[in-house]
Amino acid sequence: MRKLKIPPILLLTSFSILSMTVTAQDQLDRNSLPIKQPERETYKELDARNAKAPARWEVTAPKGSPNVVVVLIDDMGFGASSRFGGPINMPVLDKLGTEGISYNRFHTTSLCSPTRVALLTGYNHHSNNAGSIMETATAFPGNNGIRPQSITPMAEVLRQNGYSTAAFGKYHETPPWEISVSGSLDRWPTHSGFDKFYGFIGGETNQWAPLVYDGTTQVELPKDPNYHFTTDMTNQAISWVRFQKALTPDKPFMIYFATGATHAPHHAPKEYIDKYKGKFDQGWDKLRQETLERQKRLGLVPQNAQLGPKPTDIKDWGKLSADEKKLFARQMETYAGFGEHTDHEIGRLYDAIDDLGVMDNTVFIYVAGDNGASAEGTMNGLFNEMTYFNQVPETVEDQLKHIDEWGGPNTYPHFAAGWAVAMDAPFSYTKQVASDFGGTRNGMVIRWPAGIKAKGEVRTQFAHVIDIAPTIFEACKIPAPKMVNGIQQDPIEGTSMLYSFDDAKAKERHTTQYFEMFGNRAIYSNGWYARTIHRPAWKQKPTATLLEDTWDLYDSNADFTLSKNLATQNPAKLKELQALFMAEAEKYHVLPIDDRLFERTDAKSVGRPDLMGERTKVTYGEGMKGMGIDVFINTRNTSYTITSEVEVKENANGVIVCQGGKFGGFSFYLKDGRPVFTYNYLGLKSFNVSSSQALAPGKHTIVYDFKYDGGGLGKGGAATITVDGNKTAEGRLDKTQPGIFSVDDLADIGTDDGTSVADYGVSAHFNGKLGKVTIETKK
Structure with missing residues (x-):
């Protein structure tokens, strides 16, 4: 193979361009971001073959940067x-x-x-x-x-x-x-x-x-x-x-x-x-x-x-x-x-x-x-x-x-x-x-x-x-x-x-x-x-x-x-340092100090944003998943209903809506065509409300209703399931979780990602057509 001979003048030019690039990079004003690029040139020449393009400008790290x-x-x-x-x-x-x-x-x-x-x-x-x-x-x-x-x-x-x-x-x-x-x-x-x-x-x-x-x-x-x-x-x-x-x-x-x-x-x-x-x-x-x-x-x-x-x-x-x-x-x-x-x-x-x-x-x-x-x-x-x-x-x-x-x-x-x-x-x-x-x-x-x-x-x-x-x-x-x-x-x-x-x-x-x-x-x-x-x-x-x-x-x-x-x-030294702490605390926005612990997890009480705000009713749809506690409607320590529109074939399976997972949460789902609600109390005990009859193929409206006992946090309540307006199951939850279900097992519609709230026996993915899923909380 014949070696390509590069004229010395081109080698010199290449070296000069490289030197200019290094120098230009070293001289960049990195104190202001983004680093400002040079002004674009304008041209009078019609044909690009007769014009010379400017050197490419890009920001690179300083030479030798680790x-x-x-x-x-x-x-x-x-x-x-x-x-x-x-x-x-x-x-x-x-x-x-x-x-x-x-x-x-x-x-x-x-x-x-x-x-x-x-x-x-x-x-x-x-x-x-x-x-x-x-x-x-x-x-x-x-x-x-x-x-x-x-x-x-x-x-x-x-x-x-x-x-x-x-x-x-x-x-x-x-x-x-x-x-x-x-x-x-x-x-x-x-x-x-x-x-x-x-x-x-x-x-x-x-x-x-x-x-x-x-x-x-x-x-x-x-x-x-x-x-x-x-x-x-x-x-x-x-x-x-x-x-x-x-x-x-x-x-x-x-x-x-x-x-x-x-x-x-x-x-x-x-x-x-x-x-x-x-x-x-x-x-x-x-x-x-x-x-x-x-x-x-x-x-x-x-x-x-x-x-x-x-x-x-x-x-x-x-x-x-x-x-x-x-x-x-x-x-x-x-x-x-x-x-x-x-x-x-x-x-x-x-x-x-x-x-x-x-x-x-x-x-x-x-x-x-x-x-x-x-x-x-x-x-x-x-x-x-x-x-x-x-x-x-x-x-x-x-x-x-x-x-x-x-x-x-x-x-x-x-x-x-x-x-x-x-x-x-x-x-x-x-x-x-x-x-x-x-x-x-x-x-x-x-x-x-x-x-x-x-x-x-x-x-x-x-x-x-x-x-x-x-x-x-x-x-x-x-x-x-x-x-x-x-x-x-x-x-x-x-x-x-x-x-x-x-x-x-x-x-x-x-x-x-x-x-x-x-x-x-x-x-x-x-x-x-x-x-x-x-x-x-x-x-x-x-x-x-x-x-x-x-x-x-x-x-x-x-x-x-x-x-x-x-x-x-x-x-005297202690007093001096206490005064220094207060000065530093004021300077760095430490004051006022808030020493509350669990109370600060409640967004409303501390003025933290919460996507739900004052809403008591939200409608979800299939594909919505991974919703955290500041994103999903709060059903803890209150009464609520879940209303879902479904279209199923015989013996339908899968989750309608869930929140949490194996170590605490709830799930409303179909198992062999039967509507079931499972409340998993901290992975320690599960409460199940299950319909005795399976859904017939076709469209249905399924409702889970929970009436909270009240009288404090973490109390129980009465639960019912209705299908197309007819009660098909009822039961009782002896107690509920007053706080969060999970940090990373979040709320899902149409599936149960992460660990499972309940033993579904089959895939958690809903195998019918899932329409609107509406959750409404009540006092």
């Missing part, structure tokens, strides 16, 4: 992973810690939505109007759930600076009243800077049967008995990054990989759970001590650190009954298996990127927890986490009935609060408690061979989740924008951690940080720490009013675990 991967684990405390001294084997996190640097004073907000929005923007959670999770938004600035226009997500900044961006797993930043075809879609991932999204939108999901979106479209999952969501999201991420690098090898990518694990429900493959059989029989008290000893050996905590005092509500392991120990040990085995399985899947993603040959210039950030481990399982743990949200206690005896299937598809479990305290060792409290490091301090590792020379070292500078975005911006040589779409942006609130990458002794730069969640509040200032424990996560009511809270004072530089209260010794 790829970015941010991994975020859910509900994993500081003392859970093996890298940070815990009992859960996480070899991938260990490897990254050995090859990169680990931070032992990195902090989150103590709850999922707030931490995530802070991570994804570089601004405090109240600045993002995410003072709590989206499902408890209120009408006040700082808590209304709507990200302000003056804050632009990091993914959007990177995307507009030449990055491919993708998010996989849990999002939980979209207000629940916007999770429908009516939108707005502005706060969905693919409208918040991500080119690709594959995952779930709510706060948690059933790992065996999740509600998954690809972009904004609900996905129908494969009928695979071995399906697990963490594996699925990893497969999707691997596919995407291989595709992206094959098509655009020179274009950097950003992946946000946020697992639903290890948030409840604790679902893991049995082989991972069984790895830990017998390993927690010693109990949480001894485990806390063992964890602290490992942390000292690893150089993660000072040698003189003491265990933070165990909360008095947590029982001593030695005083538990044999049944309690048996159940609680299995709960922890499941959680540990869940954690190791998750780390394994992260390892598959790591290996896939490494196989592409780009890992040396990839900033890989692995955050082991968006808050401390969760004590929402209360003192005994839970077979079905939805009992917590409905304030229905579960006994040890009830849970032991399911011990052999714990963590499998027939459970929706959570562990006892004692394990949460143990997973947050060496600290005292847990998730939701923003005023204790057990709720906010999480292990974090960064690996970036091209930008970090140090290996295996620990960084002790104070850092916060709002620091991740500015760190990435500085690593990528991209400024936080000052103007986006003509709107002035707030100054970024986080502090880049880049200064600490190769200097373990560098002076701390993030010197002041407030914390607040449901009234638990604190302030950090140059090592000093003032705080009040307003309400532990396992309690539903505060221990005192906001005005009557008792404040503590600590020197966190000398007292790693907050075990020595100095309030009485230094009242």
Whole structure:
């Protein structure tokens, strides 16, 4: 084959054009987004063959910009992973810690939505109007759930600076009243800077049967008995990054990989759970001590650190009954298996990127927890986490009935609060408690061979989740924008951690940080720490009013675990810090503080939008599905009727309308032609009202009517079914759920996606013609 000879003048011209392109890219004004393109030229020439086209203009990332991967684990405390001294084997996190640097004073907000929005923007959670999770938004600035226009997500900044961006797993930043075809879609991932999204939108999901979106479209999952969501999201991420690098090898990518694990429900493959059989029989008290000893050996905590005092509500392991120990040990085995399985899947993603040959210039950030481990399982743990949200206690005896299937598809479990305290060792409290490091301090590792020379070292500078975005911006040589779409942006609130990458002794730069969640509040200032424990996560009511809270004072530089209260010794410093908290709280929209818990789940009482508003009657149609509690009409604690128009053949089957799933919900359906209504009470008991006669082929109007007893929440009532005006069945529901049925098993028309409310015997898809389905509530 003859080689093509390129004239030197063309080589010089090509080099000059390339040089001009690089120079032009380096000189782009990246402070204003979108980056303004040059004015278009105009031409007088008629024939394109006689004219010269201008150089192509496009925005590319600054030369040498790294790829970015941010991994975020859910509900994993500081003392859970093996890298940070815990009992859960996480070899991938260990490897990254050995090859990169680990931070032992990195902090989150103590709850999922707030931490995530802070991570994804570089601004405090109240600045993002995410003072709590989206499902408890209120009408006040700082808590209304709507990200302000003056804050632009990091993914959007990177995307507009030449990055491919993708998010996989849990999002939980979209207000629940916007999770429908009516939108707005502005706060969905693919409208918040991500080119690709594959995952779930709510706060948690059933790992065996999740509600998954690809972009904004609900996905129908494969009928695979071995399906697990963490594996699925990893497969999707691997596919995407291989595709992206094959098509655009020179274009950097950003992946946000946020697992639903290890948030409840604790679902893991049995082989991972069984790895830990017998390993927690010693109990949480001894485990806390063992964890602290490992942390000292690893150089993660000072040698003189003491265990933070165990909360008095947590029982001593030695005083538990044999049944309690048996159940609680299995709960922890499941959680540990869940954690190791998750780390394994992260390892598959790591290996896939490494196989592409780009890992040396990839900033890989692995955050082991968006808050401390969760004590929402209360003192005994839970077979079905939805009992917590409905304030229905579960006994040890009830849970032991399911011990052999714990963590499998027939459970929706959570562990006892004692394990949460143990997973947050060496600290005292847990998730939701923003005023204790057990709720906010999480292990974090960064690996970036091209930008970090140090290996295996620990960084002790104070850092916060709002620091991740500015760190990435500085690593990528991209400024936080000052103007986006003509709107002035707030100054970024986080502090880049880049200064600490190769200097373990560098002076701390993030010197002041407030914390607040449901009234638990604190302030950090140059090592000093003032705080009040307003309400532990396992309690539903505060221990005192906001005005009557008792404040503590600590020197966190000398007292790693907050075990020595100095309030009485230094009242002047405490007063100074309390005043600083109020100043910061006012500045960042923390005030007024709302310490209500379950009350905030009721949209009307707190002024949060609800698509139903004051409507008492809604008509639905076939194909409408995946409707959440802020989108679907509320039938709880009231009387209501369901009127459906159907056309069927003989022995018709399928769901007319349902809400919820295996662990709580209702379904109105046909089985062998007979209209049936099933009310599934928290997966603990089912009430059935069934017609004795099947429908004749043809058109019919079927009505389910429920007359609520009244007299409070969660009461029962009388139920009847009529067909074409004739009563065909009647019965009684002894009780109903006062709160939500499910976070991710939502309302469907004509089918029952996710887990099934009832045993239909056949497919849940309605096999006749389904007309209007009207639900009307009555007082």
